[in-house]
Amino acid sequence: MVNFKVKKALNNNVLIALTRDGEEVILIGRGIGFGRQQGDAIVNSTVEKLFVMKDQSEQEQYKKLLPHLDDETLKVIIEAVELIRARVAEPLNEHIHVGLTDHLLFAVNRIIRGMGIRNPFLLETKALYPFEYEVATEVTQLISRKLTISLPEGEIGFIALHIHSAMVDKDVHDVSRHSELLATLVRMIEASFAIELDKESLDYMRLVRHIRYTIERVVSGEKVDEPEKIADLLKLEYPMCYNLSYKLIKIMQQTLKKPVYDAEAVYLTMHLQRIQTKVK
Numbered sequence: 001m002v003n004f005k006v007k008k009a010l011n012n013n014v015l016i017a018l019t020r021d022g023e024e025v026i027l028i029g030r031g032i033g034f035g036r037q038q039g040d041a042i043v044n045s046t047v048e049k050l051f052v053m054k055d056q057s058e059q060e061q062y063k064k065l066l067p068h069l070d071d072e073t074l075k076v077i078i079e080a081v082e083l084i085r086a087r088v089a090e091p092l093n094e095h096i097h098v099g100l101t102d103h104l105l106f107a108v109n110r111i112i113r114g115m116g117i118r119n120p121f122l123l124e125t126k127a128l129y130p131f132e133y134e135v136a137t138e139v140t141q142l143i144s145r146k147l148t149i150s151l152p153e154g155e156i157g158f159i160a161l162h163i164h165s166a167m168v169d170k171d172v173h174d175v176s177r178h179s180e181l182l183a184t185l186v187r188m189i190e191a192s193f194a195i196e197l198d199k200e201s202l203d204y205m206r207l208v209r210h211i212r213y214t215i216e217r218v219v220s221g222e223k224v225d226e227p228e229k230i231a232d233l234l235k236l237e238y239p240m241c242y243n244l245s246y247k248l249i250k251i252m253q254q255t256l257k258k259p260v261y262d263a264e265a266v267y268l269t270m271h272l273q274r275i276q277t278k279v280k
Contacts, residue, residue, distance in 0.1 A: 004042040009033035010063070012071050013078055017042060026053040026062060028097060030078050051081065053094050061098045068105060076146040077101050080139045084163055087135045096166035103158060104143065111149045119154030121179040123199045124186065126157065127208035128179060129164045136160035178215050181255050185211060185248050192244050193276055203278065207271045214249075214264050218256050224263040231262075234269045241272040 004017035004027060015033040017025055027042065028051040042050070053059055066074070081100065085092060110116060119125075126133045136159035140151045161179065165172040189207075190196055197204050217224060235242050245268035249260040 006036045006038055006040040006042065008038065009036045010066055011074070013074050014062075014066060023054070024059075026059050027051070028053065028062075028078060028081075030075050030082075051078075051094070051097060053097055055094060058094055058098050062101070065098070065101055065105065069101070073105070073108060073147065074101075076143055077104050079146070080104070080142055083139060083142060084135055084166075087138070088163070088167060090167065092166040093169045096162060099165065099172055100159070100162045103162060107151065107155055107158070108143070108147060108149060111151060116152055117154065119157045121176070121183050122154055122157040124179045124182040124208070125160050127199065127205060128182060128212050129160050132160040132163040132167070133157070135163055139163075177255070178212075181215065181252065182208065182211055184255075185251060188248060188251070189244065189272065189275070192240075197275070203271075203275055207275065210268065210271050214260075214268070215252065215256065217264075218252060218258050218260050221258070224261050224267075231266045234266060234273075238269060238273045238276075241276055242269045245269040245272055 004019060004025070007016040007018055007024065009015040010026075010033060012031055012034045013028065015027050015036055017027050019025060032042075032050060053062060069077075077100065081096060084096070133156060136156045139159050140156050143149070144151050157179075161172055161175050164170075165175045168175075186197060186208075197207075216222075242265065245265040246262075248268060249262075249264050252264075253260045
């Protein structure tokens with residue numbers, strides 16, 4: 001069954017096509033444009049190797065990127081997106097084609113010129129999004145191997161943010177902002193306890209996981225009920241941890257520009273108390 005008809009091949013890996021309803025789309029896939037002529041049919045048996053970009057704004061942005069990419073680099077980036085799709089095994093927002101392609105084009109050009117950009121939120125991103133970080137590691141290895149360059153570790157964090165953004169259908173800048181917020185909160189905790197947290201420790205991972213879910217609850221507006229008896233006990237027994245947790249949720253509130261329920265301070269206090277106990 002014919003799904004698309006070729007309107008114009010932009011290069012070996014990208015072409016403009018029309019659906020059966022006459023809707024214009026961009027088809028992206030390794031070698032999909034090679035030898036294609038106007039009016040050629042793209043049949044169902046090849047669709048699994050395609051990425052269909054329907055959003056008009058995304059299409060225009062993607063077209064603007066293409067003149068800056070040689071076929072080999074674009075082919076490898078498409079392969080990287082295929083890898084992500086296979087590992088995630090769930091629908092990805094089509095913006096990943098624009099966002100990740102743009103980022104990788106910039107990153108590869110920097111590396112070729114001997115330039116690098118430090119990722120100040122690498123550890124926070126790794127802790128917040130371990131699965132995405134794992135997939136991003138595979139992506140950087142693929143790109144480094146295929147393009148014979150060496151992408152630095154910091155790129156793993158940036159790519160992980162793009163993957164998470166596509167998975168949850170959120171703007172990558174919002175996702176990055178959450179990593180920055182986490183870094184700010186961790187610095188406050190370390191300064192208050194006069195310690196440097198072990199970023200590989202189980203307690204740190206638990207803390208980060210809790211903060212991540214707190215941020216997600218705040219963003220979604222999910223209400224958390226406050227266990228009053230526990231709250232009173234924590235205020236009495238662990239005033240330093242409780243006061244710190246209250247300061248932390250106020251920072252969340254200011255950054256996210258959304259209300260944070262006081263109950264969040266109760267649950268955060270428990271994590272802080274566990275950390276404080278181990279550093280005494």
